[in-house]
Amino acid sequence: MSNPNQLEQFSASYDAAEDRLLLRVRTTDDAEFRFWLTRRFVELLWPILMKIADAFNSRKAPDNPQARSVLAEMAHGEAVGAANFSSQYQKGSQFPLGEQPILLARISVNAKEGHTQTLTLLPQEGQGLHLELDEKLVHVLARLLQEAAIGAEWGLKLQVVTNSGTVLESTATGAQRLLH
Numbered sequence: 001m002s003n004p005n006q007l008e009q010f011s012a013s014y015d016a017a018e019d020r021l022l023l024r025v026r027t028t029d030d031a032e033f034r035f036w037l038t039r040r041f042v043e044l045l046w047p048i049l050m051k052i053a054d055a056f057n058s059r060k061a062p063d064n065p066q067a068r069s070v071l072a073e074m075a076h077g078e079a080v081g082a083a084n085f086s087s088q089y090q091k092g093s094q095f096p097l098g099e100q101p102i103l104l105a106r107i108s109v110n111a112k113e114g115h116t117q118t119l120t121l122l123p124q125e126g127q128g129l130h131l132e133l134d135e136k137l138v139h140v141l142a143r144l145l146q147e148a149a150i151g152a153e154w155g156l157k158l159q160v161v162t163n164s165g166t167v168l169e170s171t172a173t174g175a176q177r178l179l180h
Contacts, residue, residue, distance in 0.1 A: 007131065010141055011089035012037075012148035021148045022101055024089060025129065032092025033129050034101040035121060039154045041104050042145060046158050048107055049142050052117045053160070056135040072160070079139035085147075097127055104128070 110118035122128035
């Protein structure tokens, strides 16, 4: 199992010929990891990402669900607002798992105390990738998946839902809007 340096950049795009999302992850040591995500896999991954995001908010306000909802809205807005979604993805020079994308089939999370959670993405057999995600990276990855899924026209409802039921939904143009 590969355990890269720090994450540098994510990219998620739809490949119509494969009818899959291509997730590319580049690390600070210039390694690139490429994965295929099927519609089914994205449906399985989404609630896991939302649970990771909620875990960060639960630590900040463990006994106050309303405060956690406000914190979730703020965290999502800040992460998405601060991320640079317009810069071109810079291809890595090393491919520890090979240049061909790997079809992902399994997901696991290692809940840790602290400021990160480990998301492990695995194929049916073979090596995968451990992603150390902080709160910001969870929201950035979620946003990338939302936008790629919109491009795929899969009809998925990938919504960031706070504990109070407020839904932050990505529109086709990439702007965030608050829905109640």
